[in-house]
Amino acid sequence: MSKLALLGGEPAVPRAGRQVSWPVVTDADRKAVTAVLDSEKLVSNAEGEAAVRELEGRWAERVGTAHCVGVSNGTAALALILGGLGIGPGDEVIVPALSFIGSALAPLHQMAVPVFAEIDPVTFNLDPADVARRVTARTAGILPVHLHGLPAEMDAVAEIARRHGLAVIEDAAQAHGATYRGRVTGSLGDAGAFSLQMTKNLPTCGEGGLITTDDAALAARLRRARQFGEVIEPGRPRDYVSHDLGWNAKLNPVQAGFAASQLDRFDDYERRRQANMAPFLRRLRQLPGIAVPQAPPHAQHVWHILRFRFDAAAMGLSGTTPEALRTALRRVLRAEGVPLSQYQLMPLPEQRVFTERQGFGAGYPWAARTGEGSPAAAPYPVTRAVISDSLTLQKRHLHPDAGPLLQRYADAFAKVWENLDTVGAMAKAAA
Numbered sequence: 249m250s251k252l253a254l255l256g257g258e259p260a261v262p263r264a265g266r267q268v269s270w271p272v273v274t275d276a277d278r279k280a281v282t283a284v285l286d287s288e289k290l291v292s293n294a295e296g297e298a299a300v301r302e303l304e305g306r307w308a309e310r311v312g313t314a315h316c317v318g319v320s321n322g323t324a325a326l327a328l329i330l331g332g333l334g335i336g337p338g339d340e341v342i343v344p345a346l347s348f349i350g351s352a353l354a355p356l357h358q359m360a361v362p363v364f365a366e367i368d369p370v371t372f373n374l375d376p377a378d379v380a381r382r383v384t385a386r387t388a389g390i391l392p393v394h395l396h397g398l399p400a401e402m403d404a405v406a407e408i409a410r411r412h413g414l415a416v417i418e419d420a421a422q423a424h425g426a427t428y429r430g431r432v433t434g435s436l437g438d439a440g441a442f443s444l445q446m447t448k449n450l451p452t453c454g455e456g457g458l459i460t461t462d463d464a465a466l467a468a469r470l471r472r473a474r475q476f477g478e479v480i481e482p483g484r485p486r487d488y489v490s491h492d493l494g495w496n497a498k499l500n501p502v503q504a505g506f507a508a509s510q511l512d513r514f515d516d517y518e519r520r521r522q523a524n525m526a527p528f529l530r531r532l533r534q535l536p537g538i539a540v541p542q543a544p545p546h547a548q549h550v551w552h553i554l555r556f557r558f559d560a561a562a563m564g565l566s567g568t569t570p571e572a573l574r575t576a577l578r579r580v581l582r583a584e585g586v587p588l589s590q591y592q593l594m595p596l597p598e599q600r601v602f603t604e605r606q607g608f609g610a611g612y613p614w615a616a617r618t619g620e621g622s623p624a625a626a627p628y629p630v631t632r633a634v635i636s637d638s639l640t641l642q643k644r645h646l647h648p649d650a651g652p653l654l655q656r657y658a659d660a661f662a663k664v665w666e667n668l669d670t671v672g673a674m675a676k677a678a679a
């Protein structure tokens with residue numbers, strides 16, 4: 249049995265090669281950026297601008313929708329979709345209690361109220377039964393998040409939406425290219441929102457977003473909404489007239505050019521990521537007490553984030569709490585060179601913006617409706633349990649050459665699992 253690095257032993261993951269960068273930036277990306285700079289079309293509404301249009305066309309084709317609209321980021325994508333679908337003050341939008349904050353801020357940006365639903369303890373996605381329970385006369389939409397790269401249970405979501413006449417807005421910011429019953433995320437609801445933020449599976453050099461939809465009228469409203477409500481048409485001079493409430497939420501052409509260059513390699517990277525992930529997860533699955541991320545047979549996971557749940561009893565440990573065990577495992581595994589971290593410290597409804605209703609002042613938009621109390625009053629026990637007993641791997645495994653590093657991570661887990669007595673004692677002392 250080898251000595252834990254935390255106690256002075258040799259780390260399982262050698263220091264050299266631990267740092268893996270994402271996104272991968274190649275000469276092709278540099279050329280793509282330079283080409284846009286040389287074009288002198290540096291905003292998407294410039295006459296003859298091509299980079300944003302090209303990326304939109306290619307992404308619509310990749311997803312399988314009739315339209316794609318480039319916007320400034322993923323949060324703006326969600327907010328613009330909600331506005332474009334007519335969702336606004338007094339409306340409720342059902343969002344999962346576990347997600348990135350952007351999923352829940354987007355309804356607020358339209359003066360709509362996010363109503364949080366529980367997640368499934370295995371997939372970490374919206375629990376459709378809980379969604380159904382939270383539908384009220386004010387519900388206007390459901391915003392499923394394909395969390396960590398796994399598509400949400402979209403058939404069940406679509407069925408609830410159909411029954412109550414609700415819009416379905418996909419948050420696909422973590423799930424570029426993932427499939428559900430053979431269809432690609434972003435083509436499964438009324439519209440899909442993607443982020444191109446540099447940590448995502450399809451990254452740009454900074455921030456960006458893409459919206460996919462089959463609805464031509466919605467796409468036209470979104471193009472106006474990103475451009476101050478103006479209609480911009482090729483060959484017609486800009487008239488500076490707003491037709492609807494608009495924002496300035498355009499995608500920058502330099503960033504579109506970079507993302508298009510990344511898209512050239514996207515499917516290759518995704519194939520290699522799948523190949524790297526399978527043997528890594530297989531090894532972890534052999535260790536008792538770790539729930540390893542998985543996908544149901546009808547969905548493909550694209551592994552944006554890897555979330556592992558830990559079960560003290562199944563690990564043969566007692567007298568501890570999930571939080572104390574999580575903290576001990578995090579310390580011990582980080583010392584071995586595995587960069588585990590928490591993704592989300594609390595259920596979204598517990599964030600102060602929601603508990604203290606820090607919206608548009610005077611309690612708005614919550615005050616725009618009557619009815620039941622703060623959604624934060626509900627306990628969200630599943631979401632809380634998942635956050636309490638899990639740790640995540642982010643970013644490094646996205647690299648197409650991360651296979652050997654993942655094997656060293658698996659070595660580290662195996663080593664720690666040989667030393668569970670020590671981990672248990674640490675956790676017990678802290679509990």
Ligand SMILES: *Cc1c(COP(=O)(O)O)cnc(C)c1O
Nearest residue numbers: 321322323348350351421443445
């Ligand atoms: C990243 C992310 C967003 C927001 O995207 P930005 O481009 O950062 O605004 C929204 N939802 C989820 C699930 C995300 O991971």
